[in-house]
Amino acid sequence: MADFRLVSTQLHLNYITDEHAFVLDPGTSGELALWGGGPNGEALQVESEDPTVVQIVSVGTASRGDNLRDVRVRAAGFGLTSLSALMPDGRSWATTDFAVGFTPGRMVPTNDAPLSGEIPFVIGAAAIVPIPVPGTNGLCIQLAHRGWAPKGGSTSTLFIQDALGKRNLRLDYGYNVKTGTINYHWNQKGTYQIFGIADHTPVGTVGKVVYKSARYFKYGGRVLAVVGIALDVYSVVQSDRPLRQATKVVSGWAGAWIGCKTVGAGGAWVGSAVTPGMGTAIGGVVGCLAGGFIGYEGASRAAGRLYDWAEAKFTPVPETVAP
Amino acid sequence: MTTPPDDADNPLRALLLCPRFTGEQWQLPVDEAFGDRVLIGWRTARPRVDAGVPSSVARLLAQALCRHSTVTFAKGHHAPAGASLVPRQWRMGRHFEWSSTRDPDEAAAGMFGDPLFPWERQGQLALLSPPGDIPVLDERHLALTHDPSMASTLRGVSVCGVLLPGVDGDVAGLYAFGAPDSEVYQSELVTCARERAVTAEVLDEPGFARSLAG
Numbered sequence: 001m002a003d004f005r006l007v008s009t010q011l012h013l014n015y016i017t018d019e020h021a022f023v024l025d026p027g028t029s030g031e032l033a034l035w036g037g038g039p040n041g042e043a044l045q046v047e048s049e050d051p052t053v054v055q056i057v058s059v060g061t062a063s064r065g066d067n068l069r070d071v072r073v074r075a076a077g078f079g080l081t082s083l084s085a086l087m088p089d090g091r092s093w094a095t096t097d098f099a100v101g102f103t104p105g106r107m108v109p110t111n112d113a114p115l116s117g118e119i120p121f122v123i124g125a126a127a128i129v130p131i132p133v134p135g136t137n138g139l140c141i142q143l144a145h146r147g148w149a150p151k152g153g154s155t156s157t158l159f160i161q162d163a164l165g166k167r168n169l170r171l172d173y174g175y176n177v178k179t180g181t182i183n184y185h186w187n188q189k190g191t192y193q194i195f196g197i198a199d200h201t202p203v204g205t206v207g208k209v210v211y212k213s214a215r216y217f218k219y220g221g222r223v224l225a226v227v228g229i230a231l232d233v234y235s236v237v238q239s240d241r242p243l244r245q246a247t248k249v250v251s252g253w254a255g256a257w258i259g260c261k262t263v264g265a266g267g268a269w270v271g272s273a274v275t276p277g278m279g280t281a282i283g284g285v286v287g288c289l290a291g292g293f294i295g296y297e298g299a300s301r302a303a304g305r306l307y308d309w310a311e312a313k314f315t316p317v318p319e320t321v322a323p
Numbered sequence: 324m325t326t327p328p329d330d331a332d333n334p335l336r337a338l339l340l341c342p343r344f345t346g347e348q349w350q351l352p353v354d355e356a357f358g359d360r361v362l363i364g365w366r367t368a369r370p371r372v373d374a375g376v377p378s379s380v381a382r383l384l385a386q387a388l389c390r391h392s393t394v395t396f397a398k399g400h401h402a403p404a405g406a407s408l409v410p411r412q413w414r415m416g417r418h419f420e421w422s423s424t425r426d427p428d429e430a431a432a433g434m435f436g437d438p439l440f441p442w443e444r445q446g447q448l449a450l451l452s453p454p455g456d457i458p459v460l461d462e463r464h465l466a467l468t469h470d471p472s473m474a475s476t477l478r479g480v481s482v483c484g485v486l487l488p489g490v491d492g493d494v495a496g497l498y499a500f501g502a503p504d505s506e507v508y509q510s511e512l513v514t515c516a517r518e519r520a521v522t523a524e525v526l527d528e529p530g531f532a533r534s535l536a537g
Contacts, residue, residue, distance in 0.1 A: 144407040147439040148446045150469035166438040175348035177493045189374040198372040
């Protein structure tokens with residue numbers, strides 16, 4: 001029988017019982033004790049598995065009674081290794097983990113990592129929420145048309161339109177009767193005074209990129225919104241405090257919606273100042289995304305704190321029997 | 324529903340007609356089974372900045388059609404809930420109704436001014452039936468705008484022609500598959516144009532495209 005033991009007066013050396021490991025401060029030395037010997041009383045030789053982490057300075061004789069021997073060690077570098085007490089034939093008779101500079105521990109997979117639908121929901125919301133354009137008497141940036149459309153939808157992918165779709169500026173692809181060619185162009189009705197863009201005005205490469213991006217974003221965004229909602233609902237079901245989590249989730253959704261509209265409107269205003277039409281749309285969507293994340297995060301956190309405060313304030317104290 | 328905006332400061336100069344057109348760029352049916360056809364366009368004094376049919380053209384078209392037919396068009400009530408997010412079926416009676424008239428002003432406003440069935444986004448159509456006949460239609464007939472095979476179902480409901488919006492609503496396709504035929508309508512369009520001191524030009528397809536571009 002043999003084992004390593006902590007010597008009581010050590011300043012820099014500790015023993016972590018749960019981890020069965022010694023821990024030594026970096027750049028210091030310490031002493032531990034090796035108790036016992038081989039099955040037939042053989043003297044054991046102490047070795048470090050990794051001398052770059054911890055080095056054996058000296059192993060004393062059995063001086064502490066009952067076959068206890070001082071083992072002096074020095075920290076050589078950060079890391080985790082082990083010390084072994086070896087039989088004369090090289091077999092390990094006792095061993096212990098030994099760390100320098102940190103507390104050893106095992107990675108334990110957790111079952112309750114919080115899931116959040118924040119990112120997909122906010123991105124999805126930007127594809128769904130009508131983003132108001134300030135100073136236009138009710139025009140909003142949208143990726144869907146108003147009113148009835150033939151099967152297959154509209155040939156336009158980006159709309160800046162009023163609630164009925166009566167006044168609209170839309171990014172379209174198809175035959176342009178003014179140029180006699182098939183191209184990407186604006187169509188507009190009732191918005192010329194605002195954006196200064198006439199019907200059938202061709203758009204350049206940026207317009208083509210925006211047209212295609214809007215098409216993918218329209219459908220991808222809807223999918224992401226559904227995924228975000230599903231993840232958030234799942235987080236409520238999995239939570240150990242489902243009412244609190246539900247409060248946070250619903251507040252997050254509302255915050256994202258409001259943030260998207262508010263900051264999106266600001267982005268549209270800035271974008272309009274740069275490039276009316278294209279800048280309006282890009283600024284609006286970027287602002288919506290930023291506002292959505294801020295709104296979701298802020299509202300969710302505020303709701304959590306409010307819930308905790310209310311719970312502490314109004315949860316009744318259990319009744320106790322009077323003495 | 325409102326009448327299309329007046330273009331008093333930008334008068335109509337020419338009505339353009341192109342019989343038996345074949346180009347797919349107009350985004351109109353060119354299937355022979357869909358009936359005899361004529362492509363209708365227009366040119367104003369100056370290039371227009373707004374999409375849609377000029378009010379002068381709207382009245383001219385409506386007058387020509389109403390002289391020989393009852394005109395039936397979709398009249399919107401409200402869009403189905405969530406229609407901007409997911410495809411929804413438009414139900415007759417609930418979301419829209421078919422409205423028939425022989426009054427040119429009412430027809431012009433209905434065909435070209437309904438925001439729920441926007442002509443300039445190819446969301447409207449006008450069905451022509453013999454004077455006094457009100458065709459029995461349902462929501463399936465909205466598909467006429469994109470499904471030429473639906474034309475075969477029209478003969479049984481006393482429809483003898485249809486006016487469809489072409490690309491961006493900048494042209495119209497007039498189809499006739501019964502009496503009166505397309506030449507009658509074409510002749511009436513020319514007459515109505517001359518009554519307004521507007522030139523009516525019958526062109527081949529390349530000439531039509533050039534004239535449309537101005």
